Amino acid sequence: MTEFWQSVARGLGNGSIYALLALGFVIIYKSTRVVSFAQPAFMLAGAVLVTYLAAEVNFFLALVLSALAVALLALGVERVTVRPMVGKPVFVVAIITLGLDIVIRVIVNGFIGLDVRQVGDPWGLQTVNLLGVPVQQRYLAMLLTTALMVAALFAFFRYTRFGLAMRAAAFDQETALAQGVPVGAVFATSWAMAGGLAAVAGVLVGSGASVDQNLWIIALKALPAIILGGLDSLGGAVAGGLAVGLVESLVGTYQADLAPWLGQNFAVVSPYVLMLLVLLMKPYGLFGTPEVERV
Amino acid sequence: MTALLERGGRRGRRPRGRPLLHTSYKQDMALLDTPGKRRWLSALLVIAVLAPFMLTDDILQLLAVGFVASIGAIGLNIVTGYAGQISLGHAFFLAIGAYTAAAVSGDPDGKVIGFGVTSILVWLPLAGLAAALAGVIVAPLATRLRGLYLAIVTLGLVFLGEHIFKEWDSLTGGPGVGRPSAVPELFGIRLDEAGAYSKEQKLYLLMLVMLVLFAVLARNLMRSRVGRAFAAVRDRDIAAAIIGVDLRRYKLLAFAISSFYAGVAGALMYTVAGYFDPGSFNLLLSVQFIAMILIGGVATVSGSIMGAMFITLLPRITRELPGVLPFISSESKDTPNVFQVETVLYGLLIIIFLILEPRGLFGIWTRIRNYWKAWPFSY
Numbered sequence: 001m002t003e004f005w006q007s008v009a010r011g012l013g014n015g016s017i018y019a020l021l022a023l024g025f026v027i028i029y030k031s032t033r034v035v036s037f038a039q040p041a042f043m044l045a046g047a048v049l050v051t052y053l054a055a056e057v058n059f060f061l062a063l064v065l066s067a068l069a070v071a072l073l074a075l076g077v078e079r080v081t082v083r084p085m086v087g088k089p090v091f092v093v094a095i096i097t098l099g100l101d102i103v104i105r106v107i108v109n110g111f112i113g114l115d116v117r118q119v120g121d122p123w124g125l126q127t128v129n130l131l132g133v134p135v136q137q138r139y140l141a142m143l144l145t146t147a148l149m150v151a152a153l154f155a156f157f158r159y160t161r162f163g164l165a166m167r168a169a170a171f172d173q174e175t176a177l178a179q180g181v182p183v184g185a186v187f188a189t190s191w192a193m194a195g196g197l198a199a200v201a202g203v204l205v206g207s208g209a210s211v212d213q214n215l216w217i218i219a220l221k222a223l224p225a226i227i228l229g230g231l232d233s234l235g236g237a238v239a240g241g242l243a244v245g246l247v248e249s250l251v252g253t254y255q256a257d258l259a260p261w262l263g264q265n266f267a268v269v270s271p272y273v274l275m276l277l278v279l280l281m282k283p284y285g286l287f288g289t290p291e292v293e294r295v
Numbered sequence: 296m297t298a299l300l301e302r303g304g305r306r307g308r309r310p311r312g313r314p315l316l317h318t319s320y321k322q323d324m325a326l327l328d329t330p331g332k333r334r335w336l337s338a339l340l341v342i343a344v345l346a347p348f349m350l351t352d353d354i355l356q357l358l359a360v361g362f363v364a365s366i367g368a369i370g371l372n373i374v375t376g377y378a379g380q381i382s383l384g385h386a387f388f389l390a391i392g393a394y395t396a397a398a399v400s401g402d403p404d405g406k407v408i409g410f411g412v413t414s415i416l417v418w419l420p421l422a423g424l425a426a427a428l429a430g431v432i433v434a435p436l437a438t439r440l441r442g443l444y445l446a447i448v449t450l451g452l453v454f455l456g457e458h459i460f461k462e463w464d465s466l467t468g469g470p471g472v473g474r475p476s477a478v479p480e481l482f483g484i485r486l487d488e489a490g491a492y493s494k495e496q497k498l499y500l501l502m503l504v505m506l507v508l509f510a511v512l513a514r515n516l517m518r519s520r521v522g523r524a525f526a527a528v529r530d531r532d533i534a535a536a537i538i539g540v541d542l543r544r545y546k547l548l549a550f551a552i553s554s555f556y557a558g559v560a561g562a563l564m565y566t567v568a569g570y571f572d573p574g575s576f577n578l579l580l581s582v583q584f585i586a587m588i589l590i591g592g593v594a595t596v597s598g599s600i601m602g603a604m605f606i607t608l609l610p611r612i613t614r615e616l617p618g619v620l621p622f623i624s625s626e627s628k629d630t631p632n633v634f635q636v637e638t639v640l641y642g643l644l645i646i647i648f649l650i651l652e653p654r655g656l657f658g659i660w661t662r663i664r665n666y667w668k669a670w671p672f673s674y
Contacts, residue, residue, distance in 0.1 A: 035443045084650055091381050094443060095589060096649050098582060102642030106635050220454075220578075223447050231444070263462030272451035276436075279448060283439045291441070 015245020046199020230288020
């Protein structure tokens with residue numbers, strides 16, 4: 001049973017990282033109707049920045065600084081490459097973000113080089129006893145950080161004036177513009193928020209492990225998460241992220257015994273299988289809004 | 296207008312001295328509808344056929360790979376450009392073609408699966424059909440999903456495929472090991488071994504013939520009923536359904552044809568190198584094909600070819616960079632090195648073309664052509 005609970009803890013920990021990344025995707029999607037494939041690059045950038053900053057300052061300060069810096073980077077990127085494309089087909093913008101991802105990642109990889117870097121987190125691989133189950137501290141840290149950020153985000157969207165403006169712009173851009181909502185600022189903010197979230201997620205991925213050039217692959221697991229939850233649902237993103245993390249971890253623990261014919265690293269691709277299965281039944285994910293077409 | 300039609304008649308004879316005047320529907324839909332196109336294309340073909348006897352082998356090899364990539368790019372353009380279904384899963388279909396061909400033609404006594412049927416006339420259609428079958432299986436997803444949902448699902452397909460091919464090492468040799476690619480043999484002649492002509496010359500001519508064949512096929516298909524149905528589905532699927540286009544059928548057809556092209560391209564692509572690894576069918580390969588059609592020109596066959604040649608030749612050009620710009624290193628352990636510059640260029644070119652020239656190289660070409668057509672007047 002200990003094995004099961006450990007697996008669940010790992011799943012929820014990793015799942016909360018996917019949830020953070022998925023939130024970034026969903027925030028951008030809601031405000032601009034575009035899936036930004038640049039999230040993996042922002043995640044990598046955040047993690048790498050912390051590996052450099054952590055040598056100078058406290059880990060937590062480094063985390064905040066790097067999130068801010070990557071948010072600023074995302075803001076600039078949006079202004080230069082995505083803003084000129086407002087009104088163009090979303091596919092085109094999505095492919096632009098794919099190009100951005102490649103460019104930013106290669107530049108960031110230049111700062112990693114061939115060695116692996118450490119984010120300098122305080123918990124490492126230490127465990128803590130939780131109701132008789134030894135659980136790695138980093139998974140608790142991931143879950144806690146995510147819970148805090150999700151609470152802050154939901155409060156922001158629910159109670160602040162700009163949060164309301166963002167919701168209005170997501171609902172109907174033109175009407176929001178006519179009511180005086182600065183839609184351009186909404187676009188910029190959503191990109192900055194997504195960048196910051198991705199940076200935090202990147203640091204969490206690197207905690208207890210290390211940062212290398214292949215870290216970005218993890219960010220793509222947020223894609224099954226957002227499809228599961230529905231592209232335009234913030235709650236769905238969190239639920240989808242946790243679900244993807246859990247499935248991946250449980251498959252990783254038990255698949256080798258139950259279904260060895262699926263191959264060694266099946267856990268890595270299991271989120272995509274889950275995504276396909278859900279989509280066959282619910283084409284707009286579990287919590288997504290079905291598109292209603294007016295003819 | 297009616298007078299012209301009568302004078303031109305059903306057969307559409309052109310009035311003397313007015314080569315650009317079309318007087319019948321048939322002329323209007325002709326593949327080579329202007330004398331300029333006829334002249335330039337024949338010139339280009341003559342040069343392409345004579346090239347293997349004038350160029351060095353390494354350039355021929357590069358061009359051969361470019362021709363094969365063009366076939367794959369035309370395939371992606373059929374589903375994404377003409378039919379408007381965004382597919383990031385092209386690498387998956389390329390892989391199916393490559394492995395089918397390699398397995399059918401492989402050595403029966405080798406370490407990996409092989410059936411020893413080396414004739415290209417057998418394994419090439421089989422590779423295309425196997426990939427088309429995979430496309431048919433994937434297509435029902437496309438009828439349920441739209442836009443970016445489809446893009447993400449096809450991206451998932453690449454990851455699943457990569458996993459399967461890495462694990463199935465009795466077929467693929469496993470990651471880091473790989474297997475020999477398909478054996479090209481035509482009428483008893485091995486094309487991958489030097490004989491009267493070198494290996495590169497023979498493969499170059501094979502790929503050239505294949506490219507011309509598949510390009511003409513695609514152009515013909517796209518000006519037919521099927522092509523018009525694809526365009527209708529792309530431009531507004533609901534409107535298309537209302538005027539009687541069967542969405543399910545045509546999306547299925549688009550995926551099947553596109554995957555057939557991808558399968559053929561995958562089968563041929565690695566015969567030049569002779570060896571391939573399951574790790575090569577990753578997301579980057581899909582992105583490269585997306586880059587080809589975006590840089591070349593969406594929904595154009597000649598654009599697909601231009602884009603594919605451009606992307607294939609790009610590494611060769613960047614490799615020359617250290618000579619011109621001394622701060623770029625040619626060693627992969629230094630920064631910045633040519634490999635990084637090359638990858639950054641993919642990304643930057645995609646961004647720049649999409650923002651500044653959405654019609655791609657084809658659009659640039661049309662503008663140059665129209666300028667000289669009216670020269671010395673501005674229009």
